[in-house]
Amino acid sequence: MDQPSASRINDFALKVATVNGTGSASANGLLLQALFRMGIPVSGKNVFPSNIQGLPTWYEIRVNKDGYTARSPEFQLIVAMNPESYARDIEEVVSGGWVIYDSSKELDDEFRRDDVTFIGLPLAQMCVEHFQGARARILMKNIMYVGALAALLEIDMDIVKGMLEEKFSHKKHLMDANYQAIDLGYNYVQEHYEHPLPIRLEKMDANRDKVMIHGNAAAALGCVYAGATVGAWYPITPSTSLMDGFTEYCKRFRVDPDTGKHNFCIIQAEDELAAAGMVIGASWMGARAFTPTSGPGISLMSEFIGLAYYAEVPSVFFDVQRTGPSTGMPTRTQQGDIMLCAYASHGDTKHIVLFPGDPRECFEFAVAAFDLTERFQTPVFVVSDLDIGMNDWVIPKLEWDDSYRPDRGKVLSAEQIEELERFYRYLDVDGDHIAARTLPGVHPKGSYFTRGSGHDKYGRYTEDSDAYMEVMDRLLEKVESAADHVPAPEVHRGEEASSIGIVSIGGCHWAVLEARDDLATRGIQVDYLRVRGFPFNQTVDDFLAEHDKVFVIEQNRDEQLRKLLLMETACSKETLYSVTYSGGQPLSKGHVLDGLAPYLEEALMGVGS
Amino acid sequence: MDQPSASRINDFALKVATVNGTGSASANGLLLQALFRMGIPVSGKNVFPSNIQGLPTWYEIRVNKDGYTARSPEFQLIVAMNPESYARDIEEVVSGGWVIYDSSKELDDEFRRDDVTFIGLPLAQMCVEHFQGARARILMKNIMYVGALAALLEIDMDIVKGMLEEKFSHKKHLMDANYQAIDLGYNYVQEHYEHPLPIRLEKMDANRDKVMIHGNAAAALGCVYAGATVGAWYPITPSTSLMDGFTEYCKRFRVDPDTGKHNFCIIQAEDELAAAGMVIGASWMGARAFTPTSGPGISLMSEFIGLAYYAEVPSVFFDVQRTGPSTGMPTRTQQGDIMLCAYASHGDTKHIVLFPGDPRECFEFAVAAFDLTERFQTPVFVVSDLDIGMNDWVIPKLEWDDSYRPDRGKVLSAEQIEELERFYRYLDVDGDHIAARTLPGVHPKGSYFTRGSGHDKYGRYTEDSDAYMEVMDRLLEKVESAADHVPAPEVHRGEEASSIGIVSIGGCHWAVLEARDDLATRGIQVDYLRVRGFPFNQTVDDFLAEHDKVFVIEQNRDEQLRKLLLMETACSKETLYSVTYSGGQPLSKGHVLDGLAPYLEEALMGVGS
Amino acid sequence: MSYITKPVARHPKMPRNALGLTPRDYEGTMSTLCAGCGHDSVTAALIQAIFELDVEPHRLVKLSGIGCSSKTPTYFVRDAHGFNSVHGRMPSIAAGANAANRDLLYVGISGDGDSLSIGLGQFCHAIRRNVNMLYVLENNGVYGLTKGQFSASADIGSTSKAGVANRQGPIDPVNLALSLGATFVARSFSGDKAQLVPILKAGFRHNGFAFVDVISPCVTFNDHKGSTKSYAHTREHMHEVIETDFVPLRAEIKTSYAEGTARAVTMHDGSVVKLRKVDDTYDPTDRGAVLDYLGEVATRGEISTGLLYLEESGEDMHGFENTVDTPLVELPHETLCPGSSALAELQKEWV
Amino acid sequence: MSYITKPVARHPKMPRNALGLTPRDYEGTMSTLCAGCGHDSVTAALIQAIFELDVEPHRLVKLSGIGCSSKTPTYFVRDAHGFNSVHGRMPSIAAGANAANRDLLYVGISGDGDSLSIGLGQFCHAIRRNVNMLYVLENNGVYGLTKGQFSASADIGSTSKAGVANRQGPIDPVNLALSLGATFVARSFSGDKAQLVPILKAGFRHNGFAFVDVISPCVTFNDHKGSTKSYAHTREHMHEVIETDFVPLRAEIKTSYAEGTARAVTMHDGSVVKLRKVDDTYDPTDRGAVLDYLGEVATRGEISTGLLYLEESGEDMHGFENTVDTPLVELPHETLCPGSSALAELQKEWV
Numbered sequence A, B: 001m002d003q004p005s006a007s008r009i010n011d012f013a014l015k016v017a018t019v020n021g022t023g024s025a026s027a028n029g030l031l032l033q034a035l036f037r038m039g040i041p042v043s044g045k046n047v048f049p050s051n052i053q054g055l056p057t058w059y060e061i062r063v064n065k066d067g068y069t070a071r072s073p074e075f076q077l078i079v080a081m082n083p084e085s086y087a088r089d090i091e092e093v094v095s096g097g098w099v100i101y102d103s104s105k106e107l108d109d110e111f112r113r114d115d116v117t118f119i120g121l122p123l124a125q126m127c128v129e130h131f132q133g134a135r136a137r138i139l140m141k142n143i144m145y146v147g148a149l150a151a152l153l154e155i156d157m158d159i160v161k162g163m164l165e166e167k168f169s170h171k172k173h174l175m176d177a178n179y180q181a182i183d184l185g186y187n188y189v190q191e192h193y194e195h196p197l198p199i200r201l202e203k204m205d206a207n208r209d210k211v212m213i214h215g216n217a218a219a220a221l222g223c224v225y226a227g228a229t230v231g232a233w234y235p236i237t238p239s240t241s242l243m244d245g246f247t248e249y250c251k252r253f254r255v256d257p258d259t260g261k262h263n264f265c266i267i268q269a270e271d272e273l274a275a276a277g278m279v280i281g282a283s284w285m286g287a288r289a290f291t292p293t294s295g296p297g298i299s300l301m302s303e304f305i306g307l308a309y310y311a312e313v314p315s316v317f318f319d320v321q322r323t324g325p326s327t328g329m330p331t332r333t334q335q336g337d338i339m340l341c342a343y344a345s346h347g348d349t350k351h352i353v354l355f356p357g358d359p360r361e362c363f364e365f366a367v368a369a370f371d372l373t374e375r376f377q378t379p380v381f382v383v384s385d386l387d388i389g390m391n392d393w394v395i396p397k398l399e400w401d402d403s404y405r406p407d408r409g410k411v412l413s414a415e416q417i418e419e420l421e422r423f424y425r426y427l428d429v430d431g432d433h434i435a436a437r438t439l440p441g442v443h444p445k446g447s448y449f450t451r452g453s454g455h456d457k458y459g460r461y462t463e464d465s466d467a468y469m470e471v472m473d474r475l476l477e478k479v480e481s482a483a484d485h486v487p488a489p490e491v492h493r494g495e496e497a498s499s500i501g502i503v504s505i506g507g508c509h510w511a512v513l514e515a516r517d518d519l520a521t522r523g524i525q526v527d528y529l530r531v532r533g534f535p536f537n538q539t540v541d542d543f544l545a546e547h548d549k550v551f552v553i554e555q556n557r558d559e560q561l562r563k564l565l566l567m568e569t570a571c572s573k574e575t576l577y578s579v580t581y582s583g584g585q586p587l588s589k590g591h592v593l594d595g596l597a598p599y600l601e602e603a604l605m606g607v608g609s
Numbered sequence C, D: 001m002s003y004i005t006k007p008v009a010r011h012p013k014m015p016r017n018a019l020g021l022t023p024r025d026y027e028g029t030m031s032t033l034c035a036g037c038g039h040d041s042v043t044a045a046l047i048q049a050i051f052e053l054d055v056e057p058h059r060l061v062k063l064s065g066i067g068c069s070s071k072t073p074t075y076f077v078r079d080a081h082g083f084n085s086v087h088g089r090m091p092s093i094a095a096g097a098n099a100a101n102r103d104l105l106y107v108g109i110s111g112d113g114d115s116l117s118i119g120l121g122q123f124c125h126a127i128r129r130n131v132n133m134l135y136v137l138e139n140n141g142v143y144g145l146t147k148g149q150f151s152a153s154a155d156i157g158s159t160s161k162a163g164v165a166n167r168q169g170p171i172d173p174v175n176l177a178l179s180l181g182a183t184f185v186a187r188s189f190s191g192d193k194a195q196l197v198p199i200l201k202a203g204f205r206h207n208g209f210a211f212v213d214v215i216s217p218c219v220t221f222n223d224h225k226g227s228t229k230s231y232a233h234t235r236e237h238m239h240e241v242i243e244t245d246f247v248p249l250r251a252e253i254k255t256s257y258a259e260g261t262a263r264a265v266t267m268h269d270g271s272v273v274k275l276r277k278v279d280d281t282y283d284p285t286d287r288g289a290v291l292d293y294l295g296e297v298a299t300r301g302e303i304s305t306g307l308l309y310l311e312e313s314g315e316d317m318h319g320f321e322n323t324v325d326t327p328l329v330e331l332p333h334e335t336l337c338p339g340s341s342a343l344a345e346l347q348k349e350w351v
């Protein structure tokens, strides 16, 4: 890594270390938003404990003029607000970097380092002098370090103050306090330290058509736009904010203006099993219904998932992955449920799975999930993760095509049923493996019996081998035929053909892109494909076939994507190499390069660690 | 198939078609036992509906002097006792075969066939004449067809009567009635039909050291012998008889003679989730504990399985597979949970799985499962199926080595703990990936905190990437190291090296053996390996490497074993061909040959159908 | 719009309901249960109740879990929509279905294993959520379909066929439903159709979760001497606490009871339930008193039957959630999708 | 055999129990809960109770599910064995553990989300099974760890921090436990250590499932005005129905109450629980009467506390199962394995 003492404009990462439950989240949000408004590519990652209050928590911000906003594990600057974690935090700043700390209490010598610059700010002391009440003092301390950073990094103060104005326009006294705190921090730096630092910001224009959002909110909005009316859930980190978002947007967009009644029904279920059952019940009735959960929830829903698969009931499951197995690390990210979602439940099953790579795709794939689940009458999983779901992402503005109409698949209208001689639920009339369905209450001739037990193509109970297999074979073909309908992979190729490829998935994308560019600057050209849906479509097969060596990069221990490719494409085993990272942090360029290093040794000399 | 009209001694299959709940089961048992006692290789397969009373049910018996007792889908003789299923039953007998029916009511012409011989017996009529009471008449009708078969097939009447004597020694009046019924059937045939038929029996001496039993009883007995004390369960077909067996054997062997108290505790849980929790709780305390279930149960236990994996709590799960997905066909067999058991639960997990191929292995692997689960401190699955678990098998007598002592793995005694400086639960002291455990209550210095959340090697809660990964990496190595300890595969090779191999699993074994011999008689030599445990040991890898073409034969739709081999061995993908049958009947030679036919076309000309 | 096509000529004497349908039209496929199984009688009672309520078959939704009892939805109203789901989880399917389409008539059939063991949590929460449905628990004290294990409703001392006595206390679903605030709680007996039918009818019309526990003997595994869920034991020990008469909205009220012992409760849709108390101290609208009374009856070893508790008020799940009156499945895409300009507007907050 | 090594010199005035241990020896790691969380007070009460009961730390087994409340087992008795399992499923772990080793002392800690939503079925069945353990439900009316959603024990009308009122009726775990036949049912308040400690002690000594519902406010998400599970509301509305005093076997009985209002119940191990009734019509051994009384108190908007019901008799799970007295984990292989000759004998029946 370069020494940060060299001037790095719009190209560094900083980390704020605080204690959770002390209001630092809003200060950090303010900070991030200010950088965003300065037009600089930026990302914010929240590293929080599985606890409510009083433990160390971190917020990582990376600014990068070239748009690389994957996690950076190296920090040029640390705002060390939590004495409990001083040791670790101060150690983490790169040599030549800066440490900002609260100098109200003198820093223990043990924390001192010769190779970094310490910037002490008497925050607690200034709070006591300027603010009344314990709560205000804690909160204002946070705002103060934002002010100090503004001076040190050259954050545009007009933007910061503008934001405070927006936020507190109705609470004058709060606005005043915040103004004062910002200024106190800003002025203290002005008076006591050389500034700006060599790492600093400069306005750009990179965010013109961008917004800042987290994936769960975007997914929730996708559900609203897709016309989902029933959401059933049981709270679980990191999926909870998805239903919070759905609730919020429904309250905004879906309350009948005349009656105040809800054009939606959100049920907080007693557990994940019940949530899955509610989704199945509602979808069977014809509603678009979904449940957001995380790994433990998918485990618990397994039996119901098999029912939906076999009885062909649409159902949408959002799995916002966290670090497993078991309870694991609920506030850390991972891609550990890939295989589970592809094959959840006992017996022969296979499911449609979508893998968004950022909040924009969370929005788009949420909509796609409802279309796919209704078209193919089978469970659809949207598998994101804590990083995508809960962190702050800058993405191109979401767009909506008003001509969109839900793909309800083969749902027969009363008129269509009326015309039928007789309706058979599981008969593949069109030869596309998809049988038409009817909705309860629509027409007496449309009634049928839904069951998870053996049935023939007419929908009758059966224990006959051939009748059973006929339906099961169709199901396999049906789900496999979805390969052409799930989001196609995103493919990046160089100008010249390369024999080396990378395949990756989900939020790995950004680190992979960055690493790939890095390799390119060193003369190593690798092609890259990001899987976005399962069953894999032909492009994936082709890509694998076209490359001699394909590195599969993913965030789990067990090479789950690699295994899935092995099982479900024609690729030969010898082609696939695995690069995994499963430690729970979002992937960074370094993980990718380190993982590739042993394979690309000669070519990569000097790269990686 | 040969025409059965040719004399076939000890080489045919017959099927009894009755109505369930009418007591035919005991008549069929009597029949099978008689053949067994005649020293003839025999098997009995029960094909029953998922219902209690009043629906068609079948019992299939195959006798084969060469010891091939896999299911035969062709029947030389049918005992058609159920008019409801006449059409189907009579159709199923091979051309040249025999149909025995109750001629008390004349047979409809529509059921007549020219190419089979009909043998009418006025069973109902004779019952009315000779027995009093509806119940007795229904029961005795069944015994009567056994008598008739005795005459037609030359079953040794002394043996039959001897069995009745044993059975009814304390119920004289029942014995008399049974004797009478047997004679009525026997005599009627003697008086009215030419007998014996060309298909008939002759005493042999093939069963000298054999017993007749079903796999669930054998597995239950294995649990008793392994020293399991806690069994928790929720009833589900086809696993219920496993716990019935455990209860029976415990009552026999485990009741304290002085106090009448139980040296075991069987808990009928409220559901499968609770059953899994009880096993984990009991095993954590140091008991050998297990739960028998079937596919839906494994789905429901998924969350708990992940806990046991991650917290390293021993636990034994018997999955007696039935036809999935969802409720599927609960009274049909399948091997549809192979992948599920190997990777059950969210996040990165991998489990030890044992695959018995007959009741004898159910017994042995049950014992092995407890040793493995304690040695490796991880869940162990014993995966059999309805065919193995509930059908009647003739197997070599079970043996027990009295020097067996349970492998408790690294469980520290009070003395050992006392000597420790300090105990750390997840520390790999010996470098074999297995950390010592302590049992609650044994020693104050042995206490530790068990959790499914992130922990470091000392057992402390952690959210640290490296500390988390260190434990997870060890877990992977630990489970993989079990490859050398699970039952080694059974390998059959010809005298000369063959480039063609078959890999199969579980109860497919018998059909594969038969098919392989069949191929051999046609000059096609194939080597054969039966997988008996996962993770796969080196022998499996070697076998795959040594053959150009390997056919993976299994009973599910989705090629689950093939996929597992692909993922978990070094074999190249191009080597593996798939032969599957998933219709719910036990595998037969024909399934194997049909499956192989397209691949071995030239060589197999004329074989298969 | 009604799609009911008038049935083809049938036995002329066969009764017809307001839709012109006969009881035949409310039948299903042949039962595959054991001859004499109590569940078949419950099915017959349901057929009669649904027929008498003039229900359009395709507007009826039948749901169940897994078990012999849970098989019965195939045996009635073949033209209704049915869902035989997974063991113990029917209540959540019902809640989701009802959330999506509140205009249909929901009936759930369950067993004591299905509702009181594996499904206990869902059962309790369906009560709490007050899902608008009739919930029939066909209670035989055993797991029928898995061949006779004791269920959680088996009484202490009740013996299995093999003679083993149950030692754990039973979960009494009526007691439980009352404790959890259920607004319609009844118990009946499969062998007493006269009592059962009006209760089922009232349950269908109740606005909220209507719970009916039906003692429904299992002839194969739990009808022997020593069983407290046998026909003989139930007949002998049942104590009808209240006689129920259901009077649909449009009918004249014919029945009349003596002052003081009768009580008429008007249902949500205007129909009337008339309750004649056998014991005039009994008040079927006083939850605490009902619990006491039932407790007393139970200590005498007797089984209280009748529409034991009724509270025709309160909100169902849609009330709690303030859902629109139109079934959600009928809302057009235009109502549901906020459109591109709203999206643009919203995103102004995201910069 | 006792492995308790005498603690090194501590504060000389620190009290010591019969094992020579001080309360310090019963502490755990530092709590990571929010400052002021009710759960921390329950932890403190548990420490005191366990200390006073002279429990050998390593003979104590602490179990929990998932939630803020379920984290607390790490915060007491560091030398006990603990199991922080999965959400809502602690009761089954406890049942299995107890089945294997009946000689240890079991305490389960749960939350209202853990026990009344996802874990409701297991909770009810643990009661029915009468697993011998102390079960503490730290009841705050919300899901703390997932940030403040209403739980199933939230009262009607109780408002969330954002001001939204809960409309579904609560599940009252005390009521439920009583309905399901629990033999030890208590309710207390985390803020009332004087009341809580003797209840916990009695619960530990009870032979069977001892249930203690503790109102334990969540300062972060449910301690505002409008919440009915706040400190203020609980303090104001709690109504101590019965005062409890626990007298261990060997101690002299010092407390004395006025005739008629006191009742002494001798526990399984010979210790005595003295119950002083605040209202002398109250009978803590009459289940029906207790239910009535609690119902009445509840309608007044008050919260009954105390050891509300106690029945020191009946069988626990081992009684039902007729298990040997020796813990199963201690039975030697020789006792368990029938050996080769028995196998040969048995197989004679298989031919």
Ligand SMILES: Cc1ncc(C[n+]2csc(CCOP(=O)(O)OP(=O)(O)O)c2C)c(N)n1
Pocket (backbone or CB within 6 Å): B234, B235, B236, B237, B272, B296, B297, B300, B327, C066, C067, C068, C069, C070, C087, C110, C111, C112, C113, C114, C115, C138, C140, C142, C143, C144, C145, C146, C151, C218
């Ligand atoms: C998850 C799961 N576990 C177990 C079973 C097996 N099973 C089927 S029905 C049943 C019990 C049925 O008892 P109950 O609900 O009382 O119905 P009944 O047959 O007595 O009417 C069980 C345990 C199953 N189908 N699914």
Ligand SMILES: Cc1ncc(C[n+]2csc(CCOP(=O)(O)OP(=O)(O)O)c2C)c(N)n1
Pocket (backbone or CB within 6 Å): A234, A235, A236, A237, A272, A296, A297, A300, A327, D066, D067, D068, D069, D070, D087, D110, D111, D112, D113, D114, D115, D138, D140, D142, D143, D144, D145, D146, D151, D218
């Ligand atoms: C299967 C599963 N679902 C959801 C969660 C998320 N979760 C953790 S704690 C909790 C609720 C805790 O509420 P409660 O039991 O009342 O405990 P409290 O935090 O209020 O003490 C939930 C839903 C989980 N850990 N596991």
Ligand code: SF4
Pocket (backbone or CB within 6 Å): B052, B053, C032, C033, C034, C036, C037, C038, C039, C068, C069, C140, C144, C145, C217, C218, C219, C220, C221
């Ligand atoms: S087993 Fe029992 S419950 Fe099932 S159908 Fe037969 S009688 Fe009815």
Ligand code: SF4
Pocket (backbone or CB within 6 Å): A052, A053, D032, D033, D034, D036, D037, D038, D039, D068, D069, D140, D144, D145, D217, D218, D219, D220, D221
């Ligand atoms: S969130 Fe509530 S329950 Fe959790 S620790 Fe904080 S105060 Fe306690």
Ligand SMILES: [Mg+2]
Pocket (backbone or CB within 6 Å): C067, C111, C112, C113, C138, C139, C140, C141, C142, C143, C144, C151
């Ligand atoms: Mg039942």
Ligand SMILES: [Mg+2]
Pocket (backbone or CB within 6 Å): D067, D111, D112, D113, D138, D139, D140, D141, D142, D143, D144, D151
């Ligand atoms: Mg809570």
